[in-house]
Amino acid sequence: MEFNQRNTLSKFLKFSSLFTLVLLLAVAPVKAAGGGGEEGDFDPSAMINHHIMDAHSWEIMHGVVVHLPVIVYSEEKGLDVFSSANFYDEDHNVVPYNGYVMDHEHISLASGEHVLDFSITKNVLFLFINALVMIMIFMAVARGYKKNAGKAPKGIQSFFEPIIIYVRDEIVKPNIGPKYEKYLPYLLTLFFFIWFGNLLGLLPAAANLTGNIAVTLVLAIFSLLITLVSGNKNYWGHIFDPLGNSMPWIAKFPLYIILWPIEIIGIFTKPFSLMVRLFANITAGHIIILSILSLTFIAQSIAVGIGATIFATVMNMLELFVALLQAYVFTLLTAMYFGQAVEEHH
């Protein structure tokens, strides 16, 4: 009986915490956006841009700001590290500091000269968080395999095992073939990095990490480099001699003048599409949710607010799915490109 009661209680707690989370997800942007409204006319595009772009400080909610370290390098002044708080005076106005000026999160020298900005921005912070979460979770999973060796999986291990097996058996194995094992670590890291990054980005006040083009660009470049390094004779043959032995060289050559550029561009369009797909999907999701919530402040109506909140909540649910879907798509396509690179002649 007591057990039953406890069970019900924990169920209720779980449900209520989930409910709170969903509510927070929907409400957090509203608060921040509300802040924007106080200062004057509400500008949805500025608010949305502020949310999906990188920043040198992390605004958890209106008034609660974590100033992140700025790391800049310029030939004139060398390497400089200081807090981004220095760019703000007591009234939260942006001010120059130590010869640097910040304009819309873009730092340059007061002379207008360009600087290399290696700051720990909001996205970098969330990158670290993402990395930390991944390492902690998967170390725990790996510990489970050590502890329950030869036994049934337990706890967090049994949650991730089917996902890992799914990635291995449904994404990697069928697309790469017998040589899949070499690529499994990278593809698993890629899958979980994107998935966790997407999910982190959906948290209230979180950074739009996987919706940043720099992040997706690096992932796409890694996939491209691995594809090129693994490319066998057959793969390069498909690119530089796609017509094969169907006709003599004298006939192929004029065609190749057209085909070679296309094939070479083709090498780069694949990772380019990976980069844009992930960036656009995640950023678009954020923009849609923020736009729906902005309707409230544009219409200045409680009814619209309630409707927008419900709709944004539904959108958020959809984004939870998109988070997984985009991780799946990125990993699947990368596996396919690897598969093409290692495919044997047939």
Place this chain on the structure above:
Amino acid sequence: MELVTPGIGLLFWQTLVFLIVFLILAGFVWKPIASALKARESQIEDSLRAAELAKEEMEQVKADNEYLLQEARAERDKMLKDATEVANKIKEDAKNETAAIADKMIADAKSSIESEKKAALAEVKNLVAELSLEVAEKLLREKLSDDKSQKDLIDKFLKEVKVN
């Protein structure tokens, strides 16, 4: 435009952090997990195969047992049959032998009785002949003790002879 312009800082950090995460996970997580999964899969496969094998062996043993049992049963039947036969033969033989002995004994007894009888009869005959002779002698002596009777007898004989 800034949205689609990758920043050098984030490019740098993303490359660094992703590589670190990849190296850590590849070394300490994916490798042991992949080998553990593989080991478990092969273990499951082996166990299934072993179970299948054990089942087959069991069936084999069962069949063997059945065969042995049948063999034993046949052996027993054969032994019983043989024993019965032997016993019957012994009984028959004994019966035959006994009968022969009895017959021989009877025959022996018969022949010995016969010879005894013959001997006895011969003895009786001899005794009767001796006795008759003695009686006749005595009678003759009695009857012919005087002359008259001797004469009568001679007359009688003569008479008889005459008649003939």
